[in-house]
Amino acid sequence: MPFTFGQIVVRRYWRDGRNTYAKPMFVVADDDAGLLLWMAAGSEVAILHDADGRTLHDVALDEMRDPRLVRDHFRDNDILVLMPAGAAHSVWWFFRHGTFHGWYVNLEAPFTRRDDGVDTTDHVLDVVVAADRGGPLTLRS
Template identity: 30%
Template structure:
């Protein structure tokens, strides 16, 4: 089990337990199964407010789960989604985030709100949450990071426009082991130093 935490302005403000599918020098693949409970710290300063999923009342991941592919040092993950009773692959989600930092219990990052989505049947990707990203900048969520976040999104878009695929597309056919239990956050997940 790998705890994936989000750290905002030096404070843990969200965590979720994931299952490690692959951990090699080239790739860390984490699976977030349906039913995995979210963790929100009970105390903290939270200068940019509480996590939006906490404010919305979300308590656990739902659906078919998602697979997150991370390359070392990259400021994004490539996330895969499925839907429906037949678990049909629905597309690739390019999640802009801080490069992963290893911790004794897993990894730390911070979602950057701005993303790209390429549906399985679509001819091209679309940008996601552009307005929300602008709002988060006004709220002070990413001080001094706006240009770097935009540049990473533009870099990904340019690679996609050039026809480059830096991930193995065969992951779309991947299925989780049905015997895997839904992981739970360990005690003290919010006290491990960032």
């Protein structure tokens, strides 16, 4: 059953049986093109942190001593995320202060629907493209 416009769903990442990231997101569309989600900068999320505050951006999961989901905020960018059905990726459009900032292609497992959202596994490798398709682009979560 498709999600409805305006519904809030949770986009979750899983790795080795552990929930590593949870993002409540606003449904823009759910149709043959895929699931299109929106999240505003400053939105509350849950991110896996180790006891010393490091995240999976800093250390591998199997090297964490006491990993726990911790409330945090998605910083700097509004994002529009397209998750095509059956695809092993999602495409993100980043906006900063209302201006398009660039694309981000997240390589991930095809998503699985749940009653309250979708689950996927991040494959770690990502493709980042600046709006001008040129120079470096810094995207901060």
